[in-house]
Amino acid sequence: xxxxxxxxxxxxxxNTGPPIADAVLVVDSGVVTFAGRAGDAPDQAGRKRVxxxxxxxxxGFVDSHTHLVFAGDRSAEFARxxxxxxxxxxxxxxxxxxxxxxxxxxxxxxxxxxLTAARARRMLSAGTTTIEIKxxxxxxxxxxxxLLRVARRVGEELxxxxxxTFLGAHAVPREFGxxxxxxxxxxxxxxxxxxxxxxxxxxxFVEEGVFSVEEARRIxxxxxxxxxxxxxxxxxxxxxxxxxxxxxxxxxSADHLDQATPEDANALARAGxxxxxxxxxxxxxxxxxxxxxxxxxxxxxxxxxxxxNPGTSYYEAMGPVISLAVVxxxxxxxQAITAATLGGALALGFxxxxxxxxxxxxxxxxxxxxxxxxxxxxxxxxxxxxxYVAGAPVG
Numbered sequence: 001x002x003x004x005x006x007x008x009x010x011x012x013x014x015n016t017g018p019p020i021a022d023a024v025l026v027v028d029s030g031v032v033t034f035a036g037r038a039g040d041a042p043d044q045a046g047r048k049r050v051x052x053x054x055x056x057x058x059x060g061f062v063d064s065h066t067h068l069v070f071a072g073d074r075s076a077e078f079a080r081x082x083x084x085x086x087x088x089x090x091x092x093x094x095x096x097x098x099x100x101x102x103x104x105x106x107x108x109x110x111x112x113x114x115l116t117a118a119r120a121r122r123m124l125s126a127g128t129t130t131i132e133i134k135x136x137x138x139x140x141x142x143x144x145x146x147l148l149r150v151a152r153r154v155g156e157e158l159x160x161x162x163x164x165t166f167l168g169a170h171a172v173p174r175e176f177g178x179x180x181x182x183x184x185x186x187x188x189x190x191x192x193x194x195x196x197x198x199x200x201x202x203x204x205f206v207e208e209g210v211f212s213v214e215e216a217r218r219i220x221x222x223x224x225x226x227x228x229x230x231x232x233x234x235x236x237x238x239x240x241x242x243x244x245x246x247x248x249x250x251x252x253s254a255d256h257l258d259q260a261t262p263e264d265a266n267a268l269a270r271a272g273x274x275x276x277x278x279x280x281x282x283x284x285x286x287x288x289x290x291x292x293x294x295x296x297x298x299x300x301x302x303x304x305x306x307x308x309n310p311g312t313s314y315y316e317a318m319g320p321v322i323s324l325a326v327v328x329x330x331x332x333x334x335q336a337i338t339a340a341t342l343g344g345a346l347a348l349g350f351x352x353x354x355x356x357x358x359x360x361x362x363x364x365x366x367x368x369x370x371x372x373x374x375x376x377x378x379x380x381x382x383x384x385x386x387x388y389v390a391g392a393p394v395g
Contacts (some may be wrong), residue, residue, distance in 0.1 A: 003028050004362070004391050005047040006057060007038065010370040013058035015342045015355040019334070019372070025057060027362040030390035035356045055385060056371050058337060059354050060129030060363035061318040062344030065231075065255050065276050065305035067167075068133045068154075069116045069147045072103025074311045078284070087237070087285055087312065088209070097137070097171040100310055104137040104147070112150045119308065119316055120154050125395050126317035127384040129160060129363040132305075132348055134203055136167030141194040144168050148198035159389045163348045165231055166192070166199040169211050169219050184215045188222045196226035201252065205233040206242030213241040220249055229349070235259040237287070247271040253303070253347045257290040258282055265291075265298035274347040275300045277339075278307035279324035280315040292329040303343030304336060323379035333373050362391040 004027035012023035014035050024041045026034035034041055077090050077099075090096050104112065116133075123131065133151035138144040148164050155162030168191045169184070176183040192202070202223030204216040211219075220230045229252045234242025236256035243264035246254035254268055255276040268275055277290040296302050304321050307313040315321055318340050325336040345354030352361045366386040367374065374383055387394050 003047040004388075005041075005044040005049045006052055006366070007049060008051045008053055009057045010052070010054040011056040011372065012356070013056065013334075013337060013372055014357050015059060015338050016357045023057070025356065025364070027391040030362050030392070032356055032360045032362050033358055035358070052366050054370055056367040056369055056374075057356070058365050058367070058372055059341040059356050059360075060365055060387065060389070061127050061340050062130040062303075062342075062348065062350070062354050063123065063128050063305050063308070063318060064132045064253065064274075064303050064344040064347035065278055065307050066131055066133055067136060067307070067309035068119055068131065069112055069135065069150045070100050070104050070137045070310050071107040071112060071115060072100050072310060074099060077311060081285070091171075096311060098174060100137050101139050101171070101173060105140075105143050109146050109150060112146070113153055116150055116154055117158060120158050120160055122316050124158070124160055124387055125384065126319060126382050127365040127387050128318055129387065129389050130163075130345065130348065130350065130353060131160060132163045132165055132201075134165040134167040135195070135199075136170030136203075139168060139171065139173040141191050144191060145195050145198060148195055152198060159392070159394045163200045164198060165201040165203050166195050166223070166228065167203040167205070168192070168195070169204040169216065171205070171210065180211075180215070184211070184218065187219055192219075192222050192226060196223070196228060199228055201231050202228040203231040203233060206245060207233065207236060207240050208238045213245050216242070216245060217249070220251075231255060235264065236281075243268055246273050252349065255305070256281070257295065258288055260291060260295065262294060262298065265295045265300055268295070269299035273300075274303055274343065276303045276305050276344075276347050277325070277329070278305050278313060278321075279329055280321050281307045281313035283324055283328065284312050284314075289324075289329045292325065292331050296331075296335065301343055301346055302335075302339045303347040304339040305344060305347075317382065319375050319383065320379045323376035326376040333376060336376065337372050362388060364388045
């Protein structure tokens with residue numbers, strides 16, 4: 001942790017009010033103690049002075065939905081989709097999630113850690129300071145535990161905060177054939193007791209042909225008995241009831257939501273469920289984007305995430321995701337920045353980050369640009385000049 005005095009900030013985004021021009025930021029022991037106009041700053045004796053040169057400063061990005069631990073390559077599937085094959089057709093032919101499961105199961109833990117740590121380092125260099133990492137590419141007790149261990153180790157060995165999510169109900173593995181009921185029994189009776197100590201949350205892919213609302217409700221009830229919060233893959237390809245289930249059980253988040261309805265939005269808002277949207281996946285799959293404006297207008301807290309995975313959203317940086325949210329989903333620039341920072345923090349249960357003000361953890365980004373509007377305006381460039389975690393520079 002470092003005592004800092006950041007001066008010469010062209011635009012300071014705090015997420016506690018409008019952006020501040022000609023601003024300074026003061027950090028003591030890794031915590032923000034002042035964020036405001038330069039003329040109002042307290043004495044700066046003893047702090048390291050950093051001149052931001054008129055560039056913008058904003059909270060570190062919080063990526064609240066990733067599948068970061070995996071091996072293998074699915075670029076051939078991407079080419080097939082461009083030629084007209086659907087996600088479901090590829091999955092039915094043995095591709096999709098199960099092809100990544102096969103590659104991941106055949107990899108050792110050290111190899112998976114090396115692959116995952118490299119991705120996390122690139123995320124840090126692009127301004128992401130906190131991430132959620134799901135399992136879901138193991139689909140047996142030993143492999144799922146390995147993925148969660150790797151995810152936790154990333155948070156222990158790199159200067160990035162990691163929350164872990166058990167996603168054993170991601171797909172039915174080949175060894176269970178068509179016995180989905182038998183696999184759900186396995187998730188409830190064997191997998192959850194074996195991996196719960198390694199996870200913060202449990203997730204289920206609620207979708208036609210994957211897992212039903214009833215199956216998910218059973219899994220979430222067991223997960224809750226182990227103290228795991230609920231996250232729901234909901235309404236991605238069809239309207240399958242995942243959003244209503246998330247509202248019913250008080251899930252921490254409902255994610256994707258491409259097919260969400262106004263009734264879903266109202267239920268999620270009433271229940272306080274954070275709505276996590278992943279425009280990179282919808283863009284890659286050439287499917288409709290989630291109705292972000294409708295969800296926000298209904299009073300939902302909205303978040304943006306990369307959904308980083310090898311098949312449908314190989315995005316590691318939040319910048320292009322913000323650009324898609326602005327251009328494709330209709331969010332305003334400040335709205336999208338807030339969703340990628342404070343929204344993500346709330347989706348992971350953090351109150352000390354995603355904003356910059358007295359008492360906030362000093363996870364922050366200094367851009368090579370004067371305003372945050374340059375992030376969606378220039379999506380092909382990494383505009384992050386410096387990333388700070390608890391006041392310490394990383395990279």
